[in-house]
Amino acid sequence: MRRRRGSIGGMLCGAVALFAAAPLHAQTIPFEKRFFNEQVLRSHAQPVVPIYEGWYRNQDGTYNICFGYFNLNLDEQLDIPLGERNYIEPRQYDGRQPTHFEVVPGMTPTSPYTSRFRRFWCAFTVTVPSTFTQQDQVWWTLESAGENPVRTPGTINPAYILDEPRSGGMGELAPILRFRENGEGFQGREGAVAPRLRARVGQPLELTVWVEHPFEDRMWAGWAHYQGPGRVAFSPAENRVALANQRGVATTRATFSEPGEYQILLQAIDGIDNFEFHCCWTNAYIPVTVSP
Numbered sequence: 001m002r003r004r005r006g007s008i009g010g011m012l013c014g015a016v017a018l019f020a021a022a023p024l025h026a027q028t029i030p031f032e033k034r035f036f037n038e039q040v041l042r043s044h045a046q047p048v049v050p051i052y053e054g055w056y057r058n059q060d061g062t063y064n065i066c067f068g069y070f071n072l073n074l075d076e077q078l079d080i081p082l083g084e085r086n087y088i089e090p091r092q093y094d095g096r097q098p099t100h101f102e103v104v105p106g107m108t109p110t111s112p113y114t115s116r117f118r119r120f121w122c123a124f125t126v127t128v129p130s131t132f133t134q135q136d137q138v139w140w141t142l143e144s145a146g147e148n149p150v151r152t153p154g155t156i157n158p159a160y161i162l163d164e165p166r167s168g169g170m171g172e173l174a175p176i177l178r179f180r181e182n183g184e185g186f187q188g189r190e191g192a193v194a195p196r197l198r199a200r201v202g203q204p205l206e207l208t209v210w211v212e213h214p215f216e217d218r219m220w221a222g223w224a225h226y227q228g229p230g231r232v233a234f235s236p237a238e239n240r241v242a243l244a245n246q247r248g249v250a251t252t253r254a255t256f257s258e259p260g261e262y263q264i265l266l267q268a269i270d271g272i273d274n275f276e277f278h279c280c281w282t283n284a285y286i287p288v289t290v291s292p
Contacts, residue, residue: 041104046072047147048080048101050140052154053122054278056164056189061130064190065154066162067140070119071101075110078144079229085143093126093138098265100225100232101144112237113222120224121275123265123283125190132156164188167279174280175219175268178210185212191283199290204235204253209266209284211241211248216270218242221250226265226285230258241268256290263287 040046053066071078078101080086088094098120106116126138137153144150165174165188176185179194186192199205211219221239225232233255241248254264269281 040072041074041107042072043074043108044076045146046076047144047150048072048078048142049150050142050152051119052140052152052160054160054162055154055156056162058127063128063130063132063156064125064164065128065138065156066122066125066189067097067152067154068119068121068123069098069101069142071103074104074108077101077103077225077231080142080144085141085149087141088126089139089141093128096124096126097140098123099227102224105222112234115220115222115238115272117272117275121267121278121281122189123226123267126154127190128156134158162189163279165280165282167277170274170277170279172270172274172277172280173213173215174282175216175270176212177266177268177282177284178212179284179286181210183210186284187282189281189283191285194284194286196287196289199254199256199288201256201259201290201292204255205288206251206253207264207266207286208249208251209268211243211250211268212246213243213270214246216243219248219250219268219270220272221266221268223252223254224265224267226263228256228262228288228290229260230256230290232256232262232264254288256288259290259292261287261289 049070051068051070053068055063055065057063081099103111105111105113134156137155139151139153141149141151174187176187178185213219219241221241223234223237235253239250241250264286266284267281
């Protein structure tokens with residue numbers, strides 16, 4: 001895998017080379033020149049790290065490359081608008097990535113979640129053509145917290161292939177979601193985008209997604225602010241959805257602090273521990289236009 005200047009791997013390799021070349025008494029890098037603090041989880045002033053999760057092949061021969069993120073702040077939500085500080089290259093793939101980055105889930109009272117999981121797994125996918133090769137790369141760049149830009153490459157390296165939407169090894173299956181009770185179902189990380197909703201600042205908007213699974217009796221669903229200005233408060237931020245006859249409903253009330261164009265992310269999975277195994281969940285994206 002090729003590395004470019006500014007990537008996490010490149011910075012770490014450079015640090016290792018610096019340590020190896022320096023005498024023992026000179027191996028301390030001044031604090032202000034360190035790319036990351038040694039203890040990466042802090043209350044604030046830490047960067048967001050873009051993360052390449054892996055890839056899977058679609059039925060039409062194209063590939064989906066998955067990206068997630070790790071906000072290294074326990075208390076500080078970050079907003080990085082699309083543009084020179086938050087972009088994907090080649091630029092034809094730019095725009096689907098998040099612009100709002102939630103704090104580490106469940107670690108402090110500022111987190112809207114009671115469940116504890118380390119980061120947001122495969123928050124979005126980029127679809128590349130069937131002609132995409134193992135040498136090709138898709139790069140996501142984020143610049144935050146006054147740090148140098150952090151860049152990560154997405155590839156179709158065979159070592160990073162993901163099960164989708166079923167895991168043969170674990171016997172897991174992503175749930176089916178619907179935006180209407182009898183509407184079209186969708187399944188897996190690529191997810192689907194709901195019809196646009198409208199809301200007003202300070203007035204709660206009810207959000208509902210129908211959840212189905214053939215052999216589970218309970219699913220977890222987490223709501224997150226994904227794109228858009230201001231703040232979004234969810235009540236509740238997560239659901240433990242009981243399934244009766246394989247079906248249940250995830251619902252919340254979202255309140256927006258400022259007008260603008262927003263997008264809400266819902267992730268549904270049978271248990272948050274399975275995020276660690278990279279299978280099997282479904283993403284849903286809900287655009288909302290908020291008026292004053």
